[in-house]
Amino acid sequence: MSDAINNDAARLRALGDLLRARRAALTPADVGLPDGAPRRRTAGLRREEVAQLAAISPTYYAFLEQGRDVRPSRQVLDALAGALRLDDAERAHLHALVHDAAPAAGAGDAAQEEERLDPEVAALVARLDPHPAYVSGRRWDVLASNRAARLLWTDWTALPADDRNMVWFMLGDPRSRDVFVEWEAEARAQLARFRAAAERHAGDPGFAALIDRLHAASPEARSWWEGHAIAPLGGGRKRLRHPVLGELLLHHTVLTVAGAPEQKLVSFRLSPGDAERVAALLP
Known part of the structure; x- marks a missing residue:
């Protein structure tokens, strides 16, 4: 597997980790949703609730959290940032994980070389x-x-x-x-x-x-x-x-x-x- 493919897979996993962490930190009241069922098995919003807030399908959102090889548009990322109440730094990071150019093949070897000032x-x-x-x-x-x-x-x-x-x-x-x-x-x-x-x-x-x-x-x-x-x-x-x-x-x-x-x-x-x-x- 090439360095570029490895890097892409790691970025997608990082994207899923960020989405899960921010979803777990929110409650329905934080985003103006009714609490729904009286007892939730886990803390935070459900995946379906985040998908609803971002106006995307629950299946697509699940793929993002799972680190699947899907590439959300900038509009979708902005919608997710709004749904999850991300600050400016987190919003920029979300975009960087998906839309920043990944290092070219072979860049991993160069990255291990001693930096020169x-x-x-x-x-x-x-x-x-x-x-x-x-x-x-x-x-x-x-x-x-x-x-x-x-x-x-x-x-x-x-x-x-x-x-x-x-x-x-x-x-x-x-x-x-x-x-x-x-x-x-x-x-x-x-x-x-x-x-x-x-x-x-x-x-x-x-x-x-x-x-x-x-x-x-x-x-x-x-x-x-x-x-x-x-x-x-x-x-x-x-x-x-x-x-x-x-x-x-x-x-x-x-x-x-x-x-x-x-x-x-x-x-x-x-x-x-x-x-x-x-x-x-x-x-």
Whole structure:
């Protein structure tokens, strides 16, 4: 079976998983339907109710949940997104699973090759000190980081190659709980962003190996993965804790690297006073 066929099958399974998870999370009252029978054997909406809300046949909807090889139109996906009360990120992910171009045959082998970062991008990251910055790749591997990021997060350059990964640091490395003041919210969001990427790369053995490793190491990763949460990339704020500097508030933005759209440059801004304190500790 070719890489492209494997990828298509994995995406369709992911589509079915997303539909089932969101259906189970809703009640008839959530969508304006009568409760019907006084006792439901399982939580959530019935398949027939979702099909009714989306104006499609129950059989067709069942095929979608089962991961059958059917290709719903964008109109059908929008109807399902409305029926299941998906947010904007989940709606976009639903479309990406079906209508984004799957990698061409042989792309799976290329995806396993070591990612290369433009040296000029790495130099830019270094110049941003004392404001932290790093670049992560398609699988959230840390491809470059400056001294400030290594001071406040961890020194990825000193870690084994498999541990130089933002998702692994967050969920597989217990030190992250000391670094992130709001660890649970940050970890949930990180996993939800990673899941969106993982399902676009369904069938990629590198993603599969990292997911298996996360599930083996982290009860939270196992539990939260079942919820099928999806989140978009975006800027915001983070509160970090440092043993010398105490708590720091950072604002960040995420930029895509030209020519390598799955590489992300994440740049953080400190207050002037905190920037001076970080600079004083840089090696």
